[in-house]
Amino acid sequence: MTIHGAIEAGGTKFVCAVGSAATGSLRTATIPTRDPDATFAEVAAFFRDAADFGPVAGIGVASFGPVGVDPASPDYGKILATPKPGWEGTDLLARIRAFLDVPMAIDTDVNAAALAEVRAAGPDMRQLAYVTVGTGIGVGLVSEGSPVHGIGHPEAGHILVRRHPAHEGFAGTCPFHGDCLEGLAAGPAVSSAWGAPASELAADHPFWEVEADYLAQLCMTLFLTMAPQRIVLGGGVMKQERLIPLIRARTADLLGGYVQAARDEAAMERLIVPPACTEPSGLVGAFLLAEQAAG
């Protein structure tokens, strides 16, 4: 069998794996994200050790953003403007090529996750959005089977939403926009506004309704723009399972019956779902990118 390498490059950890999208990971390692030199030294060591499984035909990278995703651009594979110290301008693909010169491809972690969820959904799935709600809010989009790229990649975590009345007076935590969606609803905003992370808030806390409202506004916007056949909600905050039913109900309310295919509760249960991949979707997506790169 053909072995591929997958790297899910995140702001707090790098997950490395060898295996394939079809078989899953044969070995993985989780490496804390430090500076690029220290981090890539450990990534290189992982792939050196993993050579036991056979030569790696290609490597796919599912990266935190913003990152250059256009193979025709000099930015391809480079981390762009980021508040993360030491990483701006880092050429991820060149760092990998320095220890393993095989075909490579890179996309955002969320575009890669969207690719993996399209594959998991089966052959009729052409249009899908993958949303992660954690330290930030990331959105990956696949249209007609391809990850969406244009001037950069989707950044729909930063859309403007309407302030929930129970959330007045909270300035928001986004360094660029203050109270955009990420500034109101990502992990740091939740802790800052309510004094504790989502996992520690009681079931009857007003937080749940506020959070569901913001994420429903995102779902509404996605349905009205990309018309996705499925919105997959993942990430740390979404581990609170009570959120998904609240988001489905609120999205239906907001759409007001306008989108014919999203009118009833049964439709919403098919349209807004947790991840279907058993391994992290971003890692599976990195294997898919590796397969595409290796041809």
Next chain:
Amino acid sequence: MTIHGAIEAGGTKFVCAVGSAATGSLRTATIPTRDPDATFAEVAAFFRDAADFGPVAGIGVASFGPVGVDPASPDYGKILATPKPGWEGTDLLARIRAFLDVPMAIDTDVNAAALAEVRAAGPDMRQLAYVTVGTGIGVGLVSEGSPVHGIGHPEAGHILVRRHPAHEGFAGTCPFHGDCLEGLAAGPAVSSAWGAPASELAADHPFWEVEADYLAQLCMTLFLTMAPQRIVLGGGVMKQERLIPLIRARTADLLGGYVQAARDEAAMERLIVPPACTEPSGLVGAFLLAEQAAG
């Protein structure tokens, strides 16, 4: 040369043409939209008379929505839930086939316009949004060269926007959502909120700033979701040329430097533009749909 037929089917008028995307229209006719029987009788008469130019190889229809755009669905070519009396459920393609049985394709007027603008922009344009601001606000999207379809077609005229402070107390005119973008910024909303259409409001009227803010929120949302390389702004309200510079400036403000490729004024001038097609973009798009259908 191969002759195609094009129909831009609108809520107030049907524009019919024979010609091709490359040569433009050889003959056109504008037919007021009445009930389906009366309207299609005139459409049939146009194509009968236009047979002088030679046989039509295919017909493309750029239609008002919502309309079935998935060729695999039984809804394909049919007008869906519409407030327009007599039109809900009308099978546009069957009505045409009754007088001219040639290959046909249909999409929304705005998706067709987006296709036409992609062609006008040249081979590097893969990701484009076409926005029309008139009686309604319509948005067509092309991703990787194909019109975006999923659960239906894009309906981004109905996204939620934040109310402009100078517009407090206005309930909005959208029958589905009240104060969604269309309910606040389309032609009927402008007349209702300010007492006159955009064309009659003075250059220093507060309307201009409010309208530019709403349309800039749409542009921001489009950049953050589909990452279009170009947003084309067309339609009746956009004929007021002072709007585009206001929208560019406000979009840049709202993005706050977050989207690297949309940071400066020069970038905004390339990214947010009026239509490049000399004939109406929707009609040119209908010719392109006809070409695709005829193969």
